[in-house]
Amino acid sequence: MSERRLVRSVGVDRHFGALHPRARVLASQLPLTVLLAAGVAAAPAAWNLHLASAWGQAALALHAALFLACLLVPWQRFGPLASLVIPVLDLAAIGLSRVAAAEELPGLGVLSVLPVVWISASRLAPAAIVSLSFFGPLLAGVPWFFAGGVDDSPGRIATVSLLALMTLAVSLAMQFARAQLRRQQRRVESKEAELQALLAESRERERLLNTILDTVDVGIVAIGADGRRLLTNSWQARLEASAAPPSGAGPADPEWEEQLLLTGRDQSTPIPPGRRPLRRALAGESFADHLVCFGEAPGSRVVSTGAGPLKNDDGEFRGAVVVYNEVTGLVNALAAKEDVVATVSHEFRTPLTSIIGNLDLVLGEDLPLPVLRRIEVAQRNAERLLALVSDLLMSANSAVQVHPRKTDLAGLVEASLGSAQAHAQASRVSLGMDVPAPLWANVDPLRIGQALDNLVSNAIKYSPDGGAVTVSARTEGGRVLLQVADSGIGMTAADAARVFTRFFRSPAVRDGSIPGAGLGLSITKAIVEGHGGSITCSTFPGRGSTFTVELPADGHPAAF
Numbered sequence: 050m051s052e053r054r055l056v057r058s059v060g061v062d063r064h065f066g067a068l069h070p071r072a073r074v075l076a077s078q079l080p081l082t083v084l085l086a087a088g089v090a091a092a093p094a095a096w097n098l099h100l101a102s103a104w105g106q107a108a109l110a111l112h113a114a115l116f117l118a119c120l121l122v123p124w125q126r127f128g129p130l131a132s133l134v135i136p137v138l139d140l141a142a143i144g145l146s147r148v149a150a151a152e153e154l155p156g157l158g159v160l161s162v163l164p165v166v167w168i169s170a171s172r173l174a175p176a177a178i179v180s181l182s183f184f185g186p187l188l189a190g191v192p193w194f195f196a197g198g199v200d201d202s203p204g205r206i207a208t209v210s211l212l213a214l215m216t217l218a219v220s221l222a223m224q225f226a227r228a229q230l231r232r233q234q235r236r237v238e239s240k241e242a243e244l245q246a247l248l249a250e251s252r253e254r255e256r257l258l259n260t261i262l263d264t265v266d267v268g269i270v271a272i273g274a275d276g277r278r279l280l281t282n283s284w285q286a287r288l289e290a291s292a293a294p295p296s297g298a299g300p301a302d303p304e305w306e307e308q309l310l311l312t313g314r315d316q317s318t319p320i321p322p323g324r325r326p327l328r329r330a331l332a333g334e335s336f337a338d339h340l341v342c343f344g345e346a347p348g349s350r351v352v353s354t355g356a357g358p359l360k361n362d363d364g365e366f367r368g369a370v371v372v373y374n375e376v377t378g379l380v381n382a383l384a385a386k387e388d389v390v391a392t393v394s395h396e397f398r399t400p401l402t403s404i405i406g407n408l409d410l411v412l413g414e415d416l417p418l419p420v421l422r423r424i425e426v427a428q429r430n431a432e433r434l435l436a437l438v439s440d441l442l443m444s445a446n447s448a449v450q451v452h453p454r455k456t457d458l459a460g461l462v463e464a465s466l467g468s469a470q471a472h473a474q475a476s477r478v479s480l481g482m483d484v485p486a487p488l489w490a491n492v493d494p495l496r497i498g499q500a501l502d503n504l505v506s507n508a509i510k511y512s513p514d515g516g517a518v519t520v521s522a523r524t525e526g527g528r529v530l531l532q533v534a535d536s537g538i539g540m541t542a543a544d545a546a547r548v549f550t551r552f553f554r555s556p557a558v559r560d561g562s563i564p565g566a567g568l569g570l571s572i573t574k575a576i577v578e579g580h581g582g583s584i585t586c587s588t589f590p591g592r593g594s595t596f597t598v599e600l601p602a603d604g605h606p607a608a609f
Contacts, residue, residue, distance in 0.1 A: 175224055267374045268284045356369050463482065531599075
């Protein structure tokens with residue numbers, strides 16, 4: 050509070066110092082002139098007696114001359130101390146007035162305080178100010194002292210001395226206050242300099258941040274908790290302009306995102322307002338890799354979006370930052386790759402089917418045993434190649450078509466284990482089943498059977514030194530849980546995180562020369578998710594793996 054008052058007083062001093070020198074002198078003289086005029090108006094009879102005396106007339110003439118001097122003298126031509134002649138002569142005029150009106154106006158001596166204040170506020174040396182503040186009123190009272198009688202001398206001496214001491218006290222108080230003011234002013238100036246330096250540094254950092262944000266090839270939007278945009282870099286502004294309507298209100302509008310043409314990955318289905326990136330971020334969601342298409346096809350731009358919340362020190366939500374990264378080229382490249390894989394795989398199926406069919410015909414003929422063995426090898430490899438081509442075709446399809454119906458999962462598990470029995474015996478792996486019969490679920494038996502075959506085949510394949518594979522199932526809270534557990538080589542946590550990625554094969558599998566293309570688990574995941582379910586993997590190196598499939602017992606929701 051004291052610093053606030055100091056700033057206000059410093060502001061007043063600056064405004065006063067900015068006045069013209071003549072106006073400054075007049076403003077300093079005006080309080081004394083106004084008080085004298087008020088005294089005349091308040092006690093005209095006393096002042097009439099005052100003017101009847103030659104001393105009074107001289108005092109009034111001197112006051113008038115000093116006031117006119119304030120108005121007419123070009124003080125700007127003289128030094129800053131030249132105007133101090135006015136308060137010194139004011140003391141003399143007050144002294145003359147005291148002689149003329151000693152009885153009628155006994156308190157005129159108090160007016161000496163005003164010239165003393167003027168002198169004390171000047172740039173005069175402190176010693177000179179103190180001397181004038183004491184000796185000026187003292188000498189001005191000498192004529193009044195000698196005008197009195199001998200009997201009144203002690204009282205007049207006391208009056209003159211007390212008035213001089215009072216003005217001295219006023220002067221000393223002002224000097225002390227000015228010293229305090231100067232010290233506090235230096236503190237304020239020091240703080241102001243620090244603030245200016247911090248402000249300059251802040252502006253420099255802001256320019257640097259804006260330069261960085263406008264240089265990076267990603268879009269960045271920061272929004273407050275009230276939905277107002279705090280920041281939008283130039284890349285994002287151009288991206289939004291490509292999807293903006295012709296007469297849009299612009300980013301300043303809180304509903305701007307709802308006006309943009311945003312579609313899903315199919316580039317045709319509009320994204321509902323509640324699922325748009327900024328709206329989700331404003332609701333407090335944190336997300337990553339949410340694909341959004343800006344603009345109309347075929348010129349739309351696919352963007353991967355992510356968001357994170359902004360919180361204060363108390364953990365309260367204060368807004369969010371949303372990042373937009375264009376992946377149009379990557380999405381187009383993946384689509385082209387899938388088209389190539391689908392086309393090549395489809396072209397492979399026809400000749401492979403023909404080869405396998407002709408091999409079946411040859412095997413039905415009466416041929417020497419060595420020839421039959423070679424033809425059987427060719428048939429097995431052709432069937433293996435056809436299975437790989439089928440997996441590639443399945444993997445290339447972006448969506449898995451499922452046709453669910455009421456199915457007994459216990460029968461599917463039994464059939465899958467029966468088909469894998471020969472493979473298990475060759476690998477010295479025992480197969481076990483713990484599934485209640487019947488176990489009904491609304492699934493596509495062909496697709497779920499394919500998923501089970503993949504999981505059981507993998508469990509046997511990745512148990513090269515023998516072991517056990519167990520398939521179990523149970524219902525739990527309206528869902529069906531299928532588990533395929535093995536005691537094989539297992540995986541690391543890093544490998545388990547990528548095990549459902551297409552064409553992924555762990556280093557241990559590659560080093561062990563275990564055959565495979567890395568498509569079985571990705572296809573299984575697509576089948577399970579096509580039913581509205583999920584699949585997880587629990588594993589540890591050297592201790593085997595457990596794959597858990599969770600399916601809705603009544604099938605996937607209608608809106609899935």
